[in-house]
Amino acid sequence: MMSFFSSRKGQATTETVLLFPVLMIFVLFIIKIFGLLVLSQKMEIAGFYAARRFQLQSHTSSYLQRWDRRFLTKDIKKKVEEYLGLKNAGMRRFLSLRDIKLDINTSGTWTRVVLTVNTRPPRIKFLCDYDKLQLCDNDMKCLKGFDFLCETGGKMQVIKYVGPNERVLPYVRPEG
Secondary structure (H helix, E strand, O other), X not given: OHHHHHOOOOOOHHHHHHHHHHHHHHHHHHHHXXXXXXXXXXHHHXXXXXXXXXXXXXXXXXXXXXXXXHHHHHHHHHHHHHHHOOOOHHHHHHOXXXXXXXXXXXXXXXXXEEEEEEEOOOOOHHHHOXXXXXXXXXXXXXXXXXXXXXXXXXXXXXXXXXXXXXXXXXXXXXOO
């Protein structure tokens, strides 16, 4: 059994040591990009939750609409912040969260719920060390991506529309 393993040549240690940092850079880059994908999916779910909860718990009378603005909207925003991870320091850093804005507009027939998340720049170190004008060569998409990754961060937005709060009565047959 020993002769079987001793006859095989091993991997050169130098190659392994040199490739490990490159592998770690790619892993960190992929994790940051995965964080943005997770954030977009969590925003879709949180936007649906906010719209549906406002639809089911809001009121039509002007007296109770003040309660909707004072309590219901603030409670929905608090739950959305908790779900997205704004209260959790680790999740906030992983998703690069800065702040969250929830806007509920009830004009007309539809209620428009807009969830806006401002993110910090992920600051991937090895990408941000270069000069952006030399790297991008006046390509606008490249400059915008470089600004998002290294300087300004970005704004992600989800818009949901819900109808009025009309709970239909259960069907009752006319004969009783």
